Structures are given as structure tokens and as C-alpha cells.
Amino acid sequence: MHIKRKSHNLDARLLRRAQRALGTPTETATIHEALRAVLLGEDLVAALQSASGHVQFRPEFVKQMGRERGRRQ
DSSP states (O other): OOOOOOOOOOOHHHHHHHHHHHTOSSHHHHHHHHHHHHHHHHHHHHHHHHTTTTOOOOHHHHHHHHHHHHHHO
């Protein structure tokens, strides 16, 4: 991994919330994991768009995802 040192002005509350949600030990790990999550989200959106009309989610899966999301907030 190539490391690039940067200095940014970050919302401290937002960073703490992300750190708790992600369960990361440091601010740097939080930022790295958040960036990975954004990229994963982009990949998921692209995959869902390409599968549009070809895949159907079972209702129980959608409900479970809603419960999981509620636990993280």
C-alpha cells in the first residue's frame, strides 16, 4: 500500500460516529475503511444496475437488511 500523508479539516463528530459504526481502532483506520465502503457501494450499485430486471430480492432478505441497517444507526 502506498501511504500519502495529508492534513484535512474533518468534522470531529462525524469521524467519531464513523469510527463507532465501523469499529475501527484509529482515525486513520476509520478513514481507510470509510473509503473502502464508498468504493464497495459504488461496485454494488453498478452490479445492481447491470442486473436490473434479472434479479429479484426475496422479501425476507429485504426485511433482514432493514433490521441490520437499524442496528448500525
